[in-house]
Amino acid sequence: MEKAVSEVKVASIFIYPVKSCRGISVSQAHVTPTGFRWDRQWLVVNYKGRAYTQRVEPKLALVEVQLPNEAFLENWEPTESSYLVLKAPGMDLLKISLSTPQEIADGVSVWEWSGAALDEGADASKWFSDYLGKPSRLVRFNAASETRPVDTEYAPGHQIMFSDMYPYMLLSQGSLDAINELLKEPIPVNRFRPNILVNGCEPFSEDLWTDIRIDKLTFQGVKLCSRCKVYFGQHLVWRDSVTGGVKGNVVKVGDLVYVLKMVSSANEAAA
Structure with missing residues (x-):
């Protein structure tokens, strides 16, 4: 059953064409x-x-x-x-x-x-x-000749190019704000290099999401993003790609985010 988490929306989309160089906000x-x-x-x-x-x-x-x-x-x-x-x-x-x-x-x-x-x-x-x-x-x-599988323990059957770990990483503005409240110098979002930034949810809500829908595309939250001593952000795979996909595979700023499944506490989240 879909759960509307207040009014969660896609706030920003980031693409990093060259690994480790600056990203593009689109x-x-x-x-x-x-x-x-x-x-x-x-x-x-x-x-x-x-x-x-x-x-x-x-x-x-x-x-x-x-x-x-x-x-x-x-x-x-x-x-x-x-x-x-x-x-x-x-x-x-x-x-x-x-x-x-x-x-x-x-x-x-x-x-x-x-x-x-x-x-x-x-x-x-x-x-x-x-x-x-x-x-x-x-x-x-070279997608024509090479494959790079993700960790099969968390997302069997999925692949990446030169990303670290998984195809997508989602972060919420609420989590970023909560982190910055603890710091003397606020850190901008580009330090964390997410692909999808959402807003309208409580800090660290995304840690609990195991299945979400953005517009008509469904994604699976497969593992929390580990950063040295903390977890921050949720790794995603595109679920429709395994089942044949849907037409119109575009995510846009302003798209609504629906939580389809979630765990009840961060202790249950895959990490």
């Missing part, structure tokens, strides 16, 4: 089994093919990312003049064609996964090498 996003379209599709790697993260290379947090506005429409496909555009302090613009690259980079690894990826070429390599001051490359997930 008014709507196309839902896919591996996450929002364009989310964590690119990755910056070192000379061994190992992923860089902000923990190791904090300068990545200053890399701004742009995509064409129409890239977030459901049926849009890139043309020869469609680009991913990157900006960073002291650097010229880097334009990456959204057409599929032809070069293959073998031996790419991110956390526990390794495989082949698409190499975005010499210009992108030089740009990131110059910016970070060490040999680097930009690669793109």
Whole structure:
């Protein structure tokens, strides 16, 4: 039975095309089994093919990312003049064609996964090498040949690209406000890198949600997001993708959020 949790709505949607670089706030996003379209599709790697993260290379947090506005429409496909555009302090613009690259980079690894990826070429390599001051490359997930399963204990049958852990992460404004009340310096939402920010619910309500519906799309809450010594946010998978999906797979800012199932306490939540 659906439970309307007061008036919970999608407040913001965030996509992070290049893992560990800045995100994009968008008014709507196309839902896919591996996450929002364009989310964590690119990755910056070192000379061994190992992923860089902000923990190791904090300068990545200053890399701004742009995509064409129409890239977030459901049926849009890139043309020869469609680009991913990157900006960073002291650097010229880097334009990456959204057409599929032809070069293959073998031996790419991110956390526990390794495989082949698409190499975005010499210009992108030089740009990131110059910016970070060490040999680097930009690669793109090769969905045509590679798969990266999530933890089968929590979400069997689901996959991701270069995201950490799961396809989606949801956080509430109430939880963010509650955390900031405890801190001398408020922390903005981008520090936590959620995909979906909702408002209209009590702090940490999302910890209890195991099945939700956003507009007509259903998601399963599979695991609390672990952050060093605390849990903050809920990992989601798109449930319709396993059952065949529905048409119109778009989540929009302002969409109502309905809780279909929930646990009674945080102690019962998967963590």
